[in-house]
Amino acid sequence: MPDDSQEWRKARRFLKERLQRDYTTLRGYQEERSNVRQLLQRTAEMGESNSLLLIGPRGAGKTTLINAVLTDLLVNKSFVDNTLIVHLDGNLHTDDRIALKSITVQMRLENAADGKVFGSFAENLAFLLQCLKAGDKKSKSVVFVLEEFDLFCTHHNQTLLYNLFDVSQSAQAPICVLGVTCRLDVIELLEKRVKSRFSHRQVFLFPSADHFEEYTKLCQELLSIPSNRELKASADRIDSLELLTSDSLNFHRNHFDGVEYEFDSKFVESWNKHHAKMLTSSQAQKSLQMLYDFDISEAFLKNFLFRLVAQLKPDVPHITVDQLTALAAQYEGDDKIDLLCGLSVLELCLIIAIKHHSEIYDRDPFNFEIVFARFSKFAKVSTTMQSVERSIVLKAFEHLRIGELIMPLTNSGTGKVQKEFEMHKMALTYGQIQQAVQRYQALPTEVAQWAQSSLI
Amino acid sequence: SRLAEGTPRRSIQLSNIVEQRVFKDDEIISTPKRGNKKKSTEDADADYSPRKSVQKTPTRPRRISASTKSTATPTHGTVAAAAAASAAPMTPSQKLKKIRSGELSPSMQQRSGKPVDDLLKSKLQLAREQLHVSVVPKSLPCREKEFENIYSFLEGKIQDQCGGCMYVSGVPGTGKTATVTGVIRTLQRLVAQDKLPGFDFLEINGMRLTEPRQAYVQIYKQLTGKTVSWEHAHTLLEKRFTTPAHRRVTTVLLVDELDILCNRRQDVVYNLLDWPTKSAARLVVVTIANTMDLPERLLMGKVTSRLGLTRLTFQPYTHKQLQEIVTARLGGSEAFKGEAVQLVARKVAAVSGDARRALDICRRATEIADTALDKCVTMLHVQQALGEMIASAKVQAIKNCSRLEQIFLQAVAAEVTRTGVEESTFMGVYTQVETIAAFMGVSLPPPGRALRLCAKLGAERLIISEHSRNDLFQKILLNVSTDDIHYALRVGEVGSVN
Numbered sequence: 001m002p003d004d005s006q007e008w009r010k011a012r013r014f015l016k017e018r019l020q021r022d023y024t025t026l027r028g029y030q031e032e033r034s035n036v037r038q039l040l041q042r043t044a045e046m047g048e049s050n051s052l053l054l055i056g057p058r059g060a061g062k063t064t065l066i067n068a069v070l071t072d073l074l075v076n077k078s079f080v081d082n083t084l085i086v087h088l089d090g091n092l093h094t095d096d097r098i099a100l101k102s103i104t105v106q107m108r109l110e111n112a113a114d115g116k117v118f119g120s121f122a123e124n125l126a127f128l129l130q131c132l133k134a135g136d137k138k139s140k141s142v143v144f145v146l147e148e149f150d151l152f153c154t155h156h157n158q159t160l161l162y163n164l165f166d167v168s169q170s171a172q173a174p175i176c177v178l179g180v181t182c183r184l185d186v187i188e189l190l191e192k193r194v195k196s197r198f199s200h201r202q203v204f205l206f207p208s209a210d211h212f213e214e215y216t217k218l219c220q221e222l223l224s225i226p227s228n229r230e231l232k233a234s235a236d237r238i239d240s241l242e243l244l245t246s247d248s249l250n251f252h253r254n255h256f257d258g259v260e261y262e263f264d265s266k267f268v269e270s271w272n273k274h275h276a277k278m279l280t281s282s283q284a285q286k287s288l289q290m291l292y293d294f295d296i297s298e299a300f301l302k303n304f305l306f307r308l309v310a311q312l313k314p315d316v317p318h319i320t321v322d323q324l325t326a327l328a329a330q331y332e333g334d335d336k337i338d339l340l341c342g343l344s345v346l347e348l349c350l351i352i353a354i355k356h357h358s359e360i361y362d363r364d365p366f367n368f369e370i371v372f373a374r375f376s377k378f379a380k381v382s383t384t385m386q387s388v389e390r391s392i393v394l395k396a397f398e399h400l401r402i403g404e405l406i407m408p409l410t411n412s413g414t415g416k417v418q419k420e421f422e423m424h425k426m427a428l429t430y431g432q433i434q435q436a437v438q439r440y441q442a443l444p445t446e447v448a449q450w451a452q453s454s455l456i
Numbered sequence: 457s458r459l460a461e462g463t464p465r466r467s468i469q470l471s472n473i474v475e476q477r478v479f480k481d482d483e484i485i486s487t488p489k490r491g492n493k494k495k496s497t498e499d500a501d502a503d504y505s506p507r508k509s510v511q512k513t514p515t516r517p518r519r520i521s522a523s524t525k526s527t528a529t530p531t532h533g534t535v536a537a538a539a540a541a542s543a544a545p546m547t548p549s550q551k552l553k554k555i556r557s558g559e560l561s562p563s564m565q566q567r568s569g570k571p572v573d574d575l576l577k578s579k580l581q582l583a584r585e586q587l588h589v590s591v592v593p594k595s596l597p598c599r600e601k602e603f604e605n606i607y608s609f610l611e612g613k614i615q616d617q618c619g620g621c622m623y624v625s626g627v628p629g630t631g632k633t634a635t636v637t638g639v640i641r642t643l644q645r646l647v648a649q650d651k652l653p654g655f656d657f658l659e660i661n662g663m664r665l666t667e668p669r670q671a672y673v674q675i676y677k678q679l680t681g682k683t684v685s686w687e688h689a690h691t692l693l694e695k696r697f698t699t700p701a702h703r704r705v706t707t708v709l710l711v712d713e714l715d716i717l718c719n720r721r722q723d724v725v726y727n728l729l730d731w732p733t734k735s736a737a738r739l740v741v742v743t744i745a746n747t748m749d750l751p752e753r754l755l756m757g758k759v760t761s762r763l764g765l766t767r768l769t770f771q772p773y774t775h776k777q778l779q780e781i782v783t784a785r786l787g788g789s790e791a792f793k794g795e796a797v798q799l800v801a802r803k804v805a806a807v808s809g810d811a812r813r814a815l816d817i818c819r820r821a822t823e824i825a826d827t828a829l830d831k832c833v834t835m836l837h838v839q840q841a842l843g844e845m846i847a848s849a850k851v852q853a854i855k856n857c858s859r860l861e862q863i864f865l866q867a868v869a870a871e872v873t874r875t876g877v878e879e880s881t882f883m884g885v886y887t888q889v890e891t892i893a894a895f896m897g898v899s900l901p902p903p904g905r906a907l908r909l910c911a912k913l914g915a916e917r918l919i920i921s922e923h924s925r926n927d928l929f930q931k932i933l934l935n936v937s938t939d940d941i942h943y944a945l946r947v948g949e950v951g952s953v954n
Contacts, residue, residue, distance in 0.1 A: 034827075038823070038827070045572065046571075046572060046581075046585075047571055048584075048585075048588065049588070049590060055849070057853070057856075057912065057915070057916045058912065058915050058916075078569065081567070081568040081569070082567045082568065082569065084565070096666075108565075109562070110551060110555065110560060110562065110563075111548075111551065111552060111555055113548040113551075116548070118548050118549070118551075118552045119552060119555070119556075121666050122665070122666040122667070122670045122673065123555075123556075123683060125664065125665075125666055126664075126670075126673075126674070126677075126683070127555065127562055129664055130562040131562040131563065131564055132564065134561065134562055134563050134564055135563075135564035137571050138566055138567055138571060139564035139565060139566055139567065140564060140565045140566065140567055157663065157716060159663060159664075159666065162663040163663065163664060166663075169589045169590055169812065170589075170590045171590040171591070171592070172590075173564050182915050182916060183915070183916065183917045184849060184850060184853055184916055184917050184918070185917045185935070192627070192628055192746060193628045193663070193713070193746065195628075196628030196629045196808075196810055196812055196813070197628075197812065199589075199812075199816040199819075200813065200816060200817075200845040200846075200847075201816075201820065201844070201845065202844070202845070202847050202849075204847070204849045204852065204853075206852060206853060206855075206856035207856060210855075210856055290899065292858065292859075293858060293859040293860050293898065293899075294858060294860050294901065294905065294909075295858050295861075295912070296856075296857075296858045332899070332901075332902075332905075333902070334902035334903070334904055334905075335904050336902070336903070336904055337902075404927070407926075407927065407929070425929065427927040427928055427929075428928075429883070429886070429903055429928070432902070432903070
């Protein structure tokens with residue numbers, strides 16, 4: 001059986017890499033994709049200037065769409081020779097100064113030498129604008145991809161956005177400004193003059209897997225192993241891209257490459273058959289439905305599947321229904337209850353005292369003295385808690401506080417009040433405490449009874 | 457405190473010792489200083505070599521020779537430097553010096569192939585190119601009166617050889633800058649025909665400057681081509697405009713986006729508007745901004761007084777004017793149906809009266825017609841383009857939320873109705889989620905996961921929420937209207953039943 005173990009090991013690596021590093025395969029979004037593609041193509045070939053905003057929730061495949069479109073287009077020689085691609089990210093380029101330096105480097109302008117830009121911010125802006133102004137239909141098109149577009153809107157005066165949009169609306173070098181953001185109301189962030197210069201093309205990317213059957217199909221597709229012919233086709237696509245050796249795309253160096261894998265056709269058949277059957281079972285469907293109810297994005301499903309694939313072991317060379325349901329159940333769990341179950345009995349008693357206080361006084365804030373008084377009343381009549389000192393209870397209280405199970409009323413100005421008297425609020429619901437008390441291992445009966453009612 | 461004082465002094469002494477050692481046994485120990493020097497020269501070498509081999513593209517030498525030809529270098533700089541520049545690749549600092557002195561003209565990389573010939577383009581493509589906002593027509597339709605107004609002002613000032621100011625305002629996209637530059641172009645044509653005394657034209661834009669004082673740099677640069685610091689540029693401009701000189705020609709300065717040039721001190725705006733009052737300057741300043749009452753609202757009294765009362769307001773385009781603009785752009789082409797243009801004009805005029813918006817929508821309509829393989833843009837195409845570009849995708853977004861997210865949104869709406877206040881806390885919303893989930897028979901997410909839902913909706917801006925650090929006490933605001941939620945979810949449910 002050594003051969004078979006080789007196969008499943010390969011399959012695990014294949015699936016993991018495909019889940020993590022396949023940056024260019026886009027599923028669905030036919031219309032949006034062709035829209036963006038045509039726009040970029042017209043910019044490159046006809047020298048048109050355009051601007052576009054790509055909007056969609058997080059995890060909807062916005063970046064993948066751009067990567068896919070660029071991968072398609074970069075195979076054309078006419079596109080590669082006639083365009084420069086400038087990538088900017090709002091998280092990295094936190095102000096116009098940094099963004100401008102990056103643009104200068106990526107466009108390889110005269111005042112940049114080996115990635116170092118000379119001159120001040122004002123000079124760089126003036127030089128960039130002069131360069132773009134000097135260009136016309138005969139000069140190369142520049143495609144600006146601005147990821148996290150909403151963060152660019154927070155820059156001072158929105159100078160960079162104004163200038164980019166202004167160039168796209170005047171007879172200068174042909175540029176295309178692609179903004180990518182997850183905020184639906186991003187246009188409201190633009191200043192009036194910037195908004196007027198923006199062409200108001202918006203492409204919305206909402207995950208199309210809004211029917212559960214499609215979600216199951218996607219799940220099946222992500223778990224299945226393609227035949228060797230399909231593998232070769234996808235490998236060719238990537239290979240042609242790597243031949244270009246352009247630095248405009250920085251993901252192709254570490255891209256998922258199907259060419260390294262070759263599977264035995266019998267193995268592929270049995271693998272796919274098994275998983276198709278597994279996914280159609282009612283138990284698996286129920287778990288998937290649970291995930292689907294929570295989050296329909298592909299990123300969430302991929303995260304789930306990665307954890308599932310990582311569980312493949314030599315003794316279980318297939319993903320079983322039990323594994324899937326167990327993992328899905330983990331997603332349903334509450335971390336705070338786990339945290340509560342890890343507390344000592346003393347700390348749990350304090351939590352119960354806080355709960356009683358909150359119930360009686362309708363979520364009024366509390367401090368250590370209040371809680372301690374309530375706890376002492378219980379400790380006096382209990383048989384196990386009589387010898388606990390005040391300082392130890394205070395330590396337990398502080399422990400709760402740094403675990404953020406209780407939170408101070410104000411975040412600042414804590415210096416004035418002594419720590420025994422500082423007011424706090426409880427960051428738990430009653431239901432969570434109830435469940436924690438039920439689930440706690442080896443809880444003394446006295447405490448469990450006290451948790452039921454505040455009367456002692 | 458003594459300790460704190462002690463440390464820096466000691467370090468100073470230490471550094472002295474090191475320097476002494478450097479000076480004393482220069483040859484014996486490889487001192488850090490020397491090592492550094494060596495390294496830096498090596499770095500410079502490393503910088504050099506790839507540029508020699510890789511970056512020396514065929515374009516560069518040609519460009520340099522062209523620029524030296526055009527600016528006639530012998531006047532500034534030695535002959536040797538010029539020869540060196542054309543022979544060997546320049547170091548970055550040499551290049552920067554050239555850029556600052558204006559000897560190296562900025563350029564873009566050229567395409568490898570030729571642009572597509574006009575004859576090969578279809579009717580729709582030609583129409584689309586004509587409709588691009590960047591194609592400014594020779595004479596702007598529907599702005600004849602404003603043109604007349606600015607023309608007579610500028611012509612009078614140039615003829616009289618005195619200075620003056622004008623303030624032009626209007627909402628974006630109403631043809632302000634296009635009209636002013638159109639007037640200037642007409643005047644320049646007259647100068648070429650010797651019907652008018654000559655004048656210089658300078659142009660700055662507040663939004664193209666990183667700070668207001670850079671205006672001096674840009675003005676000076678347009679006068680001489682050199683880039684200097686703003687202090688220096690300011691003194692030079694001051695000298696130029698305040699001292700009388702023989703044969704000084706009139707200068708027309710166009711200042712776009714005036715409101716950006718206003719800082720707290722307003723020294724830049726003051727200077728720009730004060731120079732025209734000097735008799736030596738012969739400066740005519742035309743300022744453009746959006747708000748009509750900018751001088752009264754933002755500027756200081758003395759600046760407002762200098763700005764004067766010669767003002768002009770550009771009204772937003774009406775639907776008839778927008779229609780005329782679009783049909784003028786289209787020329788005699790039959791790519792558009794008449795009523796299609798009318799629909800665009802009416803829809804845009806009702807919102808903003810922005811010509812850019814109308815042209816962009818028309819362009820999008822041609823694209824839609826193109827993909828539909830139609831030869832003519834009809835009402836349906838325009839309707840689709842309008843739907844895309846005056847988009848409100850909130851309902852769509854709510855429909856495409858996951859089930860629990862939809863429940864969460866409903867819960868926020870329910871909490872708002874319950875309390876009557878717009879702002880609700882997470883705890884109240886979670887109670888509502890519990891209720892709705894129990895009612896609908898869905899398994900309830902624990903609060904930690906519900907916080908994740910909340911953060912996701914907050915990232916999309918369907919709700920506005922605080923940082924999740926505040927846990928149960930974070931405040932949640934609904935960013936869509938409750939009607940939108942009901943509409944999206946109710947209509948959706950009906951759809952799923954069918």
